[in-house]
Amino acid sequence: MSRDILVLDHLCKSFGPVEVTRDVNLVIREGERHALIGPNGAGKSTLFHLISGNYKPTSGSIRLDGDEIGGLDPARVNRRGLARSFQITNIFSGLSVAENLRLAVMRRYGLQFNFWRRVTHLRRVNAEVDDLLQKIRLTAKARSIAGDLPYSDQRSLEIGMTLASDPKVILLDEPMAGMSHEETEYTTDLIRDITAGRTLMIVEHDMDVIFTLADRITVLVYGEIIATGTPQQIRESARVKEAYLGEEAG
Amino acid sequence: MLKKLVAVIAVLALLLALPALLSESMLNASVQMLIAALFATAFALLCGQAGMLSFGHAAYFGLGAFATVHAMNAFGGDGLLPTPLMPLAGAAIGLISGLGAGYFSTQRTGTYFAMITLALAELLHALAPHLKEVFGGEAGISSFRMPAWGFEFGSTIEIYYLVLGWTVLCIALLWGLTLTPFGRLVLGLRENSHRLKFLGYNTHALGTFVFALSAAFAGVAGALQALNIEAANYVVLETQVSTAVLLNTFIGGAKVFFGPAIGAAAMTFFGHVTSDLTRSWLLYQGIIFMLVMMYLPRGIVGEILARFRGEGGAVNPVAVLARFAGILVAAAGFVMAIELTQRFFSTDYKAARQAGGWPAVEFAGHMWAPFAPLTWALPIVLIAAGLGLVTFINRREARRQEAQI
Ligand SMILES: Nc1ncnc2c1ncn2[C@@H]1O[C@H](COP(=O)(O)OP(=O)(O)OP(=O)(O)O)[C@@H](O)[C@H]1O
Ligand SMILES: [Mg+2]
Numbered sequence: 329m330s331r332d333i334l335v336l337d338h339l340c341k342s343f344g345p346v347e348v349t350r351d352v353n354l355v356i357r358e359g360e361r362h363a364l365i366g367p368n369g370a371g372k373s374t375l376f377h378l379i380s381g382n383y384k385p386t387s388g389s390i391r392l393d394g395d396e397i398g399g400l401d402p403a404r405v406n407r408r409g410l411a412r413s414f415q416i417t418n419i420f421s422g423l424s425v426a427e428n429l430r431l432a433v434m435r436r437y438g439l440q441f442n443f444w445r446r447v448t449h450l451r452r453v454n455a456e457v458d459d460l461l462q463k464i465r466l467t468a469k470a471r472s473i474a475g476d477l478p479y480s481d482q483r484s485l486e487i488g489m490t491l492a493s494d495p496k497v498i499l500l501d502e503p504m505a506g507m508s509h510e511e512t513e514y515t516t517d518l519i520r521d522i523t524a525g526r527t528l529m530i531v532e533h534d535m536d537v538i539f540t541l542a543d544r545i546t547v548l549v550y551g552e553i554i555a556t557g558t559p560q561q562i563r564e565s566a567r568v569k570e571a572y573l574g575e576e577a578g
Numbered sequence: 579m580l581k582k583l584v585a586v587i588a589v590l591a592l593l594l595a596l597p598a599l600l601s602e603s604m605l606n607a608s609v610q611m612l613i614a615a616l617f618a619t620a621f622a623l624l625c626g627q628a629g630m631l632s633f634g635h636a637a638y639f640g641l642g643a644f645a646t647v648h649a650m651n652a653f654g655g656d657g658l659l660p661t662p663l664m665p666l667a668g669a670a671i672g673l674i675s676g677l678g679a680g681y682f683s684t685q686r687t688g689t690y691f692a693m694i695t696l697a698l699a700e701l702l703h704a705l706a707p708h709l710k711e712v713f714g715g716e717a718g719i720s721s722f723r724m725p726a727w728g729f730e731f732g733s734t735i736e737i738y739y740l741v742l743g744w745t746v747l748c749i750a751l752l753w754g755l756t757l758t759p760f761g762r763l764v765l766g767l768r769e770n771s772h773r774l775k776f777l778g779y780n781t782h783a784l785g786t787f788v789f790a791l792s793a794a795f796a797g798v799a800g801a802l803q804a805l806n807i808e809a810a811n812y813v814v815l816e817t818q819v820s821t822a823v824l825l826n827t828f829i830g831g832a833k834v835f836f837g838p839a840i841g842a843a844a845m846t847f848f849g850h851v852t853s854d855l856t857r858s859w860l861l862y863q864g865i866i867f868m869l870v871m872m873y874l875p876r877g878i879v880g881e882i883l884a885r886f887r888g889e890g891g892a893v894n895p896v897a898v899l900a901r902f903a904g905i906l907v908a909a910a911g912f913v914m915a916i917e918l919t920q921r922f923f924s925t926d927y928k929a930a931r932q933a934g935g936w937p938a939v940e941f942a943g944h945m946w947a948p949f950a951p952l953t954w955a956l957p958i959v960l961i962a963a964g965l966g967l968v969t970f971i972n973r974r975e976a977r978r979q980e981a982q983i
C-alpha cells in the first residue's frame with residue numbers, strides 16, 4: 329500500500345456566484361497515473377490551477393506529501409516537487425527551444441542569482457537539456473525559436489519543460505491536444521516512461537490514451553466528482569455512462 | 579565570433595584614438611554621447627531584456643549625479659573616493675534606490691509598472707526643490723575634480739578617457755550579464771514571467787534585482803555626467819531625461835544589445851550638431867522616433883541586424899541606396915518647411931514686422947520671403963520628389979519579388 333501523495337479535502341472554488349469546483353475530495357497515491365476526465369467546462373483545468381497555486385481555493389485544503397499547499401504561490405508549489413503543463417501552450421515564445429528547457433532545468437541547480445557563470449558552460453544543466461530534447465524529439469530544432477515551431481512541437485516542449493523540474497508529481501493538462509495520431513502514440517509512451525517513479529495527474533479527452541495510461545480515473549462533471557475508480561470500474565459505471573461516456577458514444 | 583571580436587576591437591581603437599582626431603567641442607560631445615550610451619544600455623537591461631518599461635529612469639541617473647557631487651565635496655572637498663572611483667558612489671545609490679523602487683514597482687506589470695516608475699520619479703522631482711541641503715535648490719550643487727593617481731582631471735581629454743573607461747567597463751559587464759544564468763532568466767521574465775513562476779522561480783525577486791542593477795548602471799551614467807560638468811542640478815530629475823533615454827533606446831533597438839547605445843550616441847550627436855542650428859531639435863527627435871517606430875519597429879540597429887540575418891528577402895544595394903537618397907531629399911524638404919514655419923511664427927519675426935511689411939528670413943544661407951512662391955514650392959517639390967522616389971523603388975522591388983515567386 330503506497331502513501332497518499334496528494335490529498336484534496338472539501339476543495340471549493342467560486343468565481344463570484346459561479347461555483348466551479350464543488351466539494352472535491354480526492355486522494356492520489358504515490359506512483360499512480362491518475363486521469364481526470366469530464367465534459368468541457370467541468371472544471372478540470374480549474375482543479376489543476378488550484379493544485380498548482382495559480383488560483384487560491386475558496387475553501388478546503390490541498391496537501392502535498394502531508395503539507396498544506398492550498399493558496400501557496402506557484403513557485404513554492406513547484407519547489408515542493410509539483411510541476412504542471414498548461415492546456416494553452418505556455419512557453420517562452422521568443423527564446424530558442426533549448427533555452428526554454430534550460431530555464432526550466434536551471435532552477436534546481438540554484439542558479440537564479442548567478443552572475444558569473446556562462447550558461448553555455450553549465451555542463452550538467454546542458455546535459456540534462458540535451459537529454460530532454462532527445463526525449464521530446466526536438467534535438468534537431470534545439471536552436472529554433474520556440475514560437476516558430478509547429479503547434480504539436482510546442483506541445484512537446486510544454487511537456488519537456490514540465491518534466492525539467494524533476495517533479496514528484498506531474499500535472500498534464502491535455503498534453504496531446506492538437507497532435508497527430510503518430511505523435512499522440514509516441515507521446516503516450518513518453519509520458520508512461522517519464523512518469524515511472526513519479527505520480528501523474530492527466531486531463532485528456534482521448535479515451536484511448538486514458539485507458540492505456542491510467543491506473544485510476546476520476547470523472548468530474550459540473551465541478552463535482554461523480555466517480556473515481558479503475559478504468560474497468562469507470563467503463564462499467566452506469567452513472568458515468570449517463571453523464572459522460574454516453575455522450576461520447578451517442 | 580571572430581568577426582564580432584574584430585568589430586569590437588576596431589570600435590575600441592577608434593574610441594581610444596578620438597581625442598587625437600577631434601576638436602575640443604566634438605570631444606565634449608563625445609563625452610556626452612558615451613554617457614548617453616551607457617544610460618541607454620542600463621535602461622535597456624530593464625526595458626529591452628526584462629520587458630519592463632520604466633518611465634522614471636531620470637530618478638536613478640539624477641540620484642547617481644547628486645551622490646557623486648556630494649561624494650566629491652565630502653571631507654571639505656577632498657572627496658570620499660579618488661576621482662576615478664567616484665562613479666562607485668553613483669552605482670551604490672542607484673543600486674540601493676533601485677532595490678527600493680524595484681521592490682514596489684515590480685509587484686505590478688505593464689502599464690501599472692510604468693505608472694509606478696513614473697510616479698516615483700515625479701515624486702522625487704517634486705521633492706527635490708524642497709530639500710535644499712541635498713539637491714542645492716535652483717542653483718544646484720557644484721564641485722570640482724580633485725587630482726588623483728597622477729592625473730589632474732582638468733582637461734577634456736582626461737575626462738574623456740575617464741568616461742570612456744567607465745562606459746566600456748559597464749557596457750562590458752552588462753554584456754557579460756546576458757551570458758549568465760541570471761541574464762537568461764531576465765529574458766524569461768520578459769517572454770513569460772507567468773511560466774517562470776511555475777518553474778519555481780521567485781519572479782518578484784528577479785524583477786526587483788534586475789531593476790536595481792539597471793538603476794545602478796544608470797547611477798554610474800549620472801555620476802559620469804556629474805564628474806564631467808562638475809555639478810548637479812535637479813533638472814536631471816526631469817521627465818524629459820526619462821523620456822530621452824526611452825526614445826534613444828527604441829530608436830536604436832531595445833532588444834538588441836548594442837542598439838540602445840548606438841541609438842543614444844547618434845541622437846546625442848544629432849542634438850549636439852543641431853542645437854546650434856535649430857530650436858526645433860525636440861520636434862525632430864519626436865518625428866524621428868515616430869518614423870522609426872512606424873517603419874523600423876525593431877529600431878535602427880535591430881532592423882539592420884535582421885537584414886543581415888537574411889530576413890525580409892535578399893537585399894538589393896541599389897534599391898537601398900535609392901531609398902536612402904529619397905528619404906534624404908524628402909527630409910530636406912520637411913526640415914526646410916519646418917524651419918521656415920518656425921521662423922515666420924517666432925517672436926523675433928513678430929518684432930521684425932513692427933517695422934512694417936513681411937521681411938524675408940534666413941535659412942541655409944539664403945533669404946526667403948514669406949509670400950514668394952519658391953519659398954514654399956521648393957520644400958513641397960523636395961518632399962514630393964523624395965517620397966515619389968521611395969514609392970517608385972518600393973513598387974519596383976515588390977514587382978521584382980513577385981516575379982521571382
Ligand atoms: N478565471 C475564471 N473566471 C470565471 N470563470 C472561470 C474562470 N476560469 C474558469 N471559469 C469557468 O469555470 C468553468 C470550468 O472551466 P475549466 O477551464 O476548469 O474547465 P475544463 O474542464 O478544463 O474544460 P475544457 O475541457 O474545455 O478545458 C467554466 O465554465 C469556465 O467558464
Ligand atoms: Mg481545461
